[in-house]
Amino acid sequence: MEVLEFGDKSKRKIVLIHGFQMPYQMWNKYIDYYKSDFHIIVPIMPGHYPNHAEDFISFSETAEEFEGYSISKYGRDVFAVYAMSMGGVFAATLWQNGRLKIENLIFDGSPLTALNRFAEKMMLHFYLKVTHKSQQRDKKTLEQARKTCPEDFFDDFLKVLDAMTDTTIRNCIKGVVNFQLSDNLDNQNTNIYYYHGTKINEFLAKKSAHFISKHYKNSVITCFQGKSHCETMLFSPQLIFKELDKVIRRESS
Secondary structure, three states: OEEEEEEEOOOOOEEOOOOOOHHHHHHHHHHHHHOOOEEEEEEEEOOOOOOOOOOOOOOOHHHHHHHHHHHHHHOOOEEEEEEEEEHHHHHHHHHHHHOOEEEEEEEOOOOOOOHHHHHHOOOOOHHHHHHHHHHHHOOHHHHHHHOOOOOOHHHHHHHHHHOHHHHHHHHHHHHHHHOOOOOOHHHOOOOOEEEEEHHHHHHHHHHHHHHHHHOOOOOOOEOOOOOOOOOOHHHHHHHHHHHHHHOOOOHHH
């Protein structure tokens, strides 16, 4: 795992966790927006490096590695974690482990409830096919990818795919499909927030949001009408800043 850090290390910590197959550059605008007031920590999950191939093994192993890094340098306290899509499984694993004291945990379109083997098979087939075609620079595949990845870091996205192994894809999908968030973690005093859109590709996100709302009574669910999976945070960060500011700037307002 690689960990990037921005801003004053003496200030409160915000951890930004990228999604599956996303480059860390997806956080550039978020880093610029918050680094003057917070210490921003951006872990790059194994299997997502642009320059060399390394297999992702599991979310539990990745979480353990990050916990060791963070605790050894800064202690247990983390002010906020904001995780995109499958990165939410990584964030939820940190939360469930309880080694870090996370004050605010924000999920965006994250799949947090277990799926069946049919779903695993379908997801695995899709991601292997799309990744291989992207690596081959298939024109139609790249045209579709541009609809879900902003142009300002599209080249970085392709570099991540170029170095991504089939083992990483298989292990990420397996980890997501088998992950089930616990329904009784209230004792950790973490504030939970969940963002999602309403289009058909947010089916898993809406299911997870319902689970969060049902089992964590103090959670806050924010729905972006007419938006697809993580569309708002990727293409309209100013709208997400308004939501995040309600969480992480509320103490100074």
